[in-house]
Amino acid sequence: MAGWVWFRCLFGPNLHRIHRPPDQNRPEGRAGRRGWTYQPKSLEKHTDSILGWASALWSLSYYSSPLILCYLYRKGYFCSTKLIPVSQYVGTVLVCLLGIACLRGLGRWRNPEYLQFITILEETRKNHNHSNKKKLACYDFDFSHWPADFNWKEVSSPKLSQGGVSLLKPEPRHRGSADSVLSSFRTLPCHILSDRSLIWEEDAVPRFEGQRNKLVACDGNEIDTMFVDRRRDGGERGKTLVICCEGNAGFYEVGCMNTPLDGGYSVLGWNHPGFAGSTGVPFPQNEANAMDVVIQFAVHKLGFQLPDIIVYAWSIGGFTASWAVMSYPEVRAVVLDASFDDLLPLALKVMPDSWSESQGQGRGGGGPLVTHTVRQYMNLNNAEQLCKYQGPVLLIRRTKDEIITTMGPEDIMSNRGNDLLLKLLQFRYPKVMTEEGVRAVRQWLGAASQLEEASVYSHYEVDDDWCTSVLQSYQTDRETFFPWSVGEDMTPEGRRQLALFLARKYMRNFDTTHCTPLPISEFQPPWRL
Template sequence: MAGWLWLRCLFGPSLHRIHRPPQQPRPEGRAGRRGWDYLPRSLERHTDNILGWASALWSLSYYSSPLILCYLYRKGYICSSKLVPVSQYVGTVLVCLLGVACLRGWGRWRNPEYLQFVSILEETRRNHTPNNKKKLASYDFDFSHWPADFSWKEVSNPKFSKGGVSLLKPEPKHRGATDSLLNSVRTLPCHIISYLVAHSFGRRMLYPGSVGLLQKAMRPMLQQGQARLIEEYDGQRNKLISCDGNEIDAMFVDRRGERGPNGKTLVICCEGNAGFYEVGCMNTPLDGGYSVLGWNHPGFAGSTGVPFPQNEANAMDVVVQFAVHKLGFQLNDIVVYAWSIGGFTASWAVMSYPEIRALVLDASFDDLLPLALKVMPESWRPLVTHTVRQYMNLNNAEQLCRYQGPVLLIRRTKDEIITTTGPEDIMSNRGNDLLLRLLQHRYPKVMTEDSLRAVRQWLAAGSQVEEESVYIGYEVDDDWCMSVLQSYQTDRETPFPWSVGKYTEQHLHIRRHLNMARKYMRNFETTHCTPLPISEFHMPWKL
């Protein structure tokens, strides 16, 4: 029995914190705290530090391996006579690290708190009952050891196959058979380079939150944020298995039993490219009293995989399925809220599940390509275009136009990330293009050249005073605009695009389009990364 426990401690997960359930009495010396950090004893602490440093050095050597190999080759170290001593040295290091790991297991075995935790973990693996899961939820530990709570296979009639969910693909260029073969041979080097770029530094530039070193640096902050969600909001951590086999780390806060009108609405949050649910945009709807479901991108924190568009969409799909089939929400009770690059998975969700009630996009963009071209050399334009379209095609506007429900776009007037020329040029904010694409799709007969010019003038307003000045200058009558739209909807009840305004005079087109622009977009005078206060979070306008 003692040997079995020692093996469990040796191969067990790292324990970070004990979340004390509300009914559990406070332990002595820890009065006034709802939970406490796990305190390893001396042997476990020192050996854990050694293994942690070894892991960090391995990560550094992995990312810098091309430079290291080039240096070793130039110095003549890569040859058979010198590789043998190096392999012996590496073997010695591995044996020493194995010994350190055994000592860490011994230190854990001598700690009663860890022994209790590993016993609960094993019991939960054998018998995954709600009671055992509740006990296990009192601990924060390495998420790879957390038992799965929901899988895409549990849906009786899954919407998509194991190959992955459906994505919108770029339009293919039609050529003859001979031309296609010659073109494939001619562009083969570009395809190879694009693949290497996308799967090396390209993906890490686009999603820096997936870099292990950044996650290690942020680990104390993430653990603190997770403790707050569990101990203050009674959050429930869950592991979801998507159709590509990735494990998705999700957090659910249930407000349905509380007083207030918002608890029955579930807000699913989609984070930015360096955002985590522990410290991300979940806090905004939480402050508004909503039920909230947050999740981490593949490769972020507890989630496995890499955040390519297909994996992102697969993850979003299992999150929506989990909300419906496990948590018991209807699709028309769900609002999807996204910040920045999270607009891709959010727009995919409402495109694929059109019954979702509403979509809120904060500081998001229409298409990744203009932003990618901004940060890369001009000479790389063909390569960047090919790489984005083939491997990182975040086509938010195209997906958004396939959704029929209410939409709210929040534009940061001092945004320095999704502008193509700089935060001082508000017209280079790609949120403008997202709004224009949406209006042009939904109301094509109203979007004439003159009305487009008026909307751009309204978008160029740098403050609320200037915005109101443009609005008043065109004598926009909100009541009249709404009455026209309501009359059209009552008579036809047709999906977008609408032909409303087909026979209307030009000055009325302008007024109507300005009115709709202000309904679909709200300005927030701040930078890209400022947390959105609850005062700026609104349910989208619905006719």
Template sequence: MAGWMWLRCVLGPHLQRIHRSPDHSQPEGRAGRRGWNYKPGSLEKHTDSILGWASVLWSLSYYSSPLLLCYLYRKGYICSSKLVPVSQYVGTVLVCLLGVACLRGWGRWKNSEYLQFMSILEETKKNHTPENKKKLRCYNFDFSSWPSDFSWTEVSNPKLSKAGVSLLKPEPRLRGAADSVLNSVRTLPCHIISFLIAHSFGRRMLYPGSVGLLQKAMRPMLQQGQARLIEEFDGQRNKLVACDGNEIDTMFVDRRRDGGQSGKTLVICCEGNAGFYEVGCMNTPLEGGYSVLGWNHPGFEGSTGVPFPQNEANAMDVVIQFAIHKLGFHLSDIVVYAWSIGGFTASWAAMSYPEIQSLVLDASFDDLLPLALKVMPDSWSPLVQHTVRQYMNLNNAEQLIKFQGPVLLIRRTRDEIITTTGPEDIMSNRGNNLLLKLLQFRYPKIMTDEGIRVVRQWLGASNHLEEASVYSGYEVDDDWCASVLQSYQAERDVLFPWSVGEDMTLEGRRQLALFLARKYMRNFETTHCTPLPASEFHSPWRL
């Protein structure tokens, strides 16, 4: 029995923190509900350090392997006479690391806290009861060893399969059969290069948070943020299994018991390309008193997989299903809130679940392609376009216009990330295009050439004073604009697009265009990565 437990300790996960005692009684000297970092013994600490450095060196070798192999080839080291000694050396290193792992297991076996944790983990895997889950949530450890809490298979959904949820695809060009075959052969090299770019540095440039070395560097910060969510807000960590097999790391904070109206609303947060729920935009609705569900992109921290659009949408789908079927929220109780690149999954959720309460997009863009072209050489434009459309088609605006509910767009007036010419040119902010495309779809008779002109003039304002000056310059009567829209809605009660404004004067259409622009978008005078204060997080406008 002792040998079996020692083997479990050798193969067991890395324990990082104990949030509270499993029986909820705090050890002497540890008052309140604060946890403490796991203290390994001397043997476990030093062996774990050796294995950690080995992992870092392996990561560095993996990412530099193309350059390393080229160097070794040019030096003549890649030949049978040289490879045999190298393989023997590698084998020796692996045997030594195995011995170090066994010594680490011995150190864990001698630690009473680790033994208690392992017994709870094993019991939870055997009996997945709420009481065992509650005890296991007292620990922070490698998420790969965490038992599954919810799977897509638990929900009967005939539209969903292992192939994944549906995405909007780029429209194919119409060609004849012979022309299509010839074109496929001609463009085959472009397809191959695009595939290699997307699956190597392209994906990592787009989602740097999926790079293991960055996650290792951020781990202390992530662990601190996770401890805060669990110990101060009584957060619950859950593992969800998406239809593609990826395991999604989530954190839920329940405020329904607080009695406030905000707590009955669930805000599902979609993070940026280097954002994690531990330190990301989840804190904004938390400060506002909402119930909050955060999740990490595939490949980020505890989540498995890679963050391609299909995997992202699959992850978002299982998060929503979990909120409905496990957490007990109705779609009408759910607000989807996204920051930056998270606008893709948020707009997909709004398109796919139109019954949600509302959508809030902060510092998001309309389409990835213009931003990708900005950072690549002009000569690469055809290749960049093909790669984005085939593998990284983040078409936020196209998805957003299919949502009929309330929308709020938050634009950072000094945004340096989603501008195509620089933060000093506010008109190059792609959030402008997101607003214009939404308004043009919903109110085409108002957003004529003149309507677009005055809205663009309003968007050119870089602060609240300039914005108010443009608004007052056209003498916009808010009460009149609201009454016109309410009358139209009451008489027809139709879905967007609306034909309101078709029999209206030019002055009236200008007023309505500016009125709608200010209702759908709010300016926040800061840069892209500044956390959004809770005071700036508002419910979208409802007519």
């Protein structure tokens, strides 16, 4: 029996932190402590350090192997007389590493904290019930060893099409076949951020009783999620679930999840495929698959209905958020912060002028290589997806955004959030967004301050009460699915008023840069007529 326990310790995961004691039989000296960082004994600490260096060197040699092989070939090492000693040396190193791993297993076996943890982990794998999951949640360890909490197969088959557009499909395995081999190297940025992640978990897990779960998407990727339930004490906001979609290189530990959390909402955050505990590669299809299983988990395991869910995204997370509301139109609302209409103009901005389609077109002129690559592999068409959603939308524009502007933060009219707003309004209210309506909205978008915005609004003498009554009358008398034909019998002055009224309802300005965390005061449910 002792040998079997040692064997489990040998192949067990690294233990990082104990959030709270799983029961009263905790090691002596830990009584009364809320949580603590796991302290390995001397034998485990030193052997783990050696294995960590060996893993890093292996990753480095793997990626530099073409150069190493070329060097060895030029030096004449590819012959039997030299290969045999090299193979013997490599074999000796592997045997030594195996011995070190065995010693690490012995060190873990002699540590009562690790022994208790590995026992709970094995019990949970055998019987994945609520009691065992609650005990396992007391520990923070390598997420790859966490048992799956939800699989997309449990409730439904993938969405194959909607309106002739492919929505969900497994990514071909050959595109990620090297993922397991390269995972340690590819997740180095995650390790760099691990201290910040642990700090967040030290606060969120005990304080908010955060629940970490592993979801398995239809492509086989494992998605790392964190859920904070506020339904008991959060009032009406607590009954609403905000699903957060992070931006580029964003993690739920340090991303936009904190904004609705501060507001008392129930919150579900998730990490992109390939980020932190999530596996895979963040291609658009994998992102959509991940978002799908997150929504299915929220509905079928967490017990929220789609009308109870708000999808909130920051930056590039607007792709998965717009995909979600397009695919699940019953979702209550969507909030897009610092997002854009289409990735292509932003990609062309950073590419050399020589890549443009013809001489002299310059940036934004349509580089064929860039265009083909974006459309084929990274077609983040947020505006197109958002226009297929019928529910409430709020766009938050950063007035000093330096990331999603094509001409720099000083040119607010080059902010692609403007294009997202215009495309949405032109689809939903085509009779209002005629030439005069678009011109008025562009003038409002070009305002450099709140004072200038108010000046434009008053210049066109916008009557909010009149605009509201016109829209409510149209909604009462006709089918309410967009696009609406409201405005077709209006004067140009009336269309300008209505266009500005709608623009201000659909978009809020936040006077800051792209990466500034959004305060809860700026996070509001979208306008609903």
